[in-house]
Amino acid sequence: AQSVAQPEDQVNVAEGNPLTVKCTYSVSGNPYLFWYVQYPNRGLQFLLKYITGDNLVKGSYGFEAEFNKSQTSFHLKKPSALVSDSALYFCAVSDNTNAGKSTFGDGTTLTVKP
């Protein structure tokens, strides 16, 4: 079975400060990890994914995430937050035993204040 935990319902940061949105996972096989963002009244948009290779993955809009196998984590980061980054962020995981069936976390609401 696979699962994802996003321990924070809400993250608040000031514009210009670094941000981190946390994600931990559990899978049977090798993990495939994703981050998606959802703006109000919209569907989810893909930000980045980890498949294999470099543990630091760079994605859209200046976001990056670091895969940490020993801590089973895949935290989303950005060096300098923008007000327009305010949205709902979802971490998702799948593995090679469960093709095409990603499991999503509960989501974390990021608020960036000017």
Next chain:
Amino acid sequence: ETGVTQTPRHLVMGMTNKKSLKCEQHLGHNAMYWYKQSAKKPLELMFVYSLEERVENNSVPSRFSPECPNSSHLFLHLHTLQPEDSALYLCASSQEMAPNEKLFFGSGTQLSVL
């Protein structure tokens, strides 16, 4: 714009009505999905189609009936729904039904069952 279009954007229906949700993608993808997004709950995978064949039905009540007439179109037929079925219904597609494939989501249909 993700290339996945859902109609209608909003739907209000009574418990005895019959309605259908439509999803269309022109990305040349071979896999399509229906997800349910309820407040305070993680995304729930409802149905998966790969090459127009249903490959997943996650214990969804029979009042939800999917249809995939071709690789570009996906429908969700609704009948005798319950108020707890009120949610945002998201359609997604991916190149293949594989664990490393990212999902492209539509903007969703916000369904209210009275």
